[in-house]
Amino acid sequence: MSVTEIGLLYGGATLLLLFSGMPIAFALGAVATVFMAIFMPRASLDTVTQNVYEEMASITLLTIPLFILKGAAIGKSRAGADLYSALHVWLHRVPGGLGVANVFACGLFAAMAGSSPATCSAIGSAGIPEMRRRGYSGGFAAGIIAAGGTLGILLPPSITLILFAVAAEQSLGRLFLAGIGPGMLLVGMFAAYAVWRYRREQSAARVIHEAGGAHSALLQEDRFTLKERVQAIPRVAPFVLLLTGVMVALYGGYATPSETAGLGAVLALALIAAIYGAYKISDLGPILFSTLRESGMLMMIIGMSLLYSYVMSYLHISQSAAAWIVGLGLSKWALLAALLVLVVVLGFFLPPVSIILMTAPIILPPLRAANFDLIWFGIVMTIVMEMGLIHPPVGLNLFVIKNIAPDIPLGEVIWGVLPFVGLMMVAVLLLCFAPGIATWFPTEIYGR
Secondary structure, three states: OOHHHHHHHHHHHHHHHHHOOOOHHHHHHHHHHHHHHHHOOHHHHHHHHHHHHHHHOOOOOOHHHHHHHHHHHHHOOOHHHHHHHHHHHHHOOOOOHHHHHHHHHHHHHHHHHOOHHHHHHHHHHHHHHHHHHOOOOHHHHHHHHHHHHHHHHOOOOOHHHHHHHHHHOOOHHHHHHHHHHHHHHHHHHHHHHHHHHHHHHHHHHHHHHHOOOOOOHHHOOOOOOHHHHHHOOOOOHHHHHHHHHHHHHHHOOOOOHHHHHHHHHHHHHHHHHHHHOOOOHHHHHHHHHHHHHHHHHHHHHHHHHHHHHHHHHHOOHHHHHHHHHHHOOOOHHHHHHHHHHHHHHHHOOOOHHHHHHHHHHHHHHHHHHOOOOHHHHHHHHHHHHHHHOOOOOOOHHHHHHHHHOOOOOHHHHHHHHHHHHHHHHHHHHHHHHOOHHHHHHHHHHHOO
């Protein structure tokens, strides 16, 4: 069989197993193992476990379970609710301040936890009921949290960026720094939209009320004293200091990414013990169980994805696909557009982890040939994958929202997130016209 025929058969078998409902890790591992048995030397089957181990024996991948432990410690405590409450108290005078507080809380929590579902759950469980109580529409409230949660895979410590650094053989420190500028850009855009949408809903509520209709909670104003605002700080400040300390340790050159992840995990456990009294076995059990479950799931996907990529490379499928893409003779930006559309389509069905590890061998060589900055592309690709977290049919964050706010219809949630998908598209265009938004910070810190 030709390489093209083997490649089509490889891709077809993968899609068949994924659509059958088989877990992603087992689907990728099964396809890779079967093709090893058929098209590779028999002895290669004896090295499956060795190949998986060698591919995963990366000091960079060690950061994943440690960052997950740090995120679980913060996510399973009241840190998210306290962070949201403190921001609400300080931003209540801003039009739509409650929505803006939720956006900022999602951004800060994402930077501490590094997980989109954890951010959605921690901030949304407190934020959505409060926004609904204050008159926000269900779709608007759900959209803010679902979109804000996507920042978990962009702002450091992002597991998605860790995997891209491994797949593309790029500096993890540079990738983390490159995510800060675009992350702040998205936070600003989401907050601006929240203010605009709030004013629009408030104006509609005022028209209804003046026409003799019901009085909406949107027309009420919150009032907090200076004492209440000051009292909101102590429970939040330690976690902000934790975030700052971890960043200083990493970017100041005082610790490696793995050491930083371990330090962050230990300090997060110490903080929840000191602030919330979470030091008993009954308190730590759910945190450790959640960490083991998520880490095990992720590492299985990573291991099988890397085996899948290894087989694809051995059979020259990835090289042939990359050569075919280069041979199309597309212009630099047409090539980028085509590859991002591929990522969007894959985002309909697959999580970011699988997308990165499955596509990296195919899309990175053409990008290198076109002289794209892979650090910059990693950020652009991550934003595109963020869209996959909030659009159907997979849309992981949509299902997290349905879990914490089951009374909001799924159709209303989807309509609520679509404007944020549009804002992400605008952010991608801005990064194309002004790549310095992503590259300036790492260049300033590390040099060229």
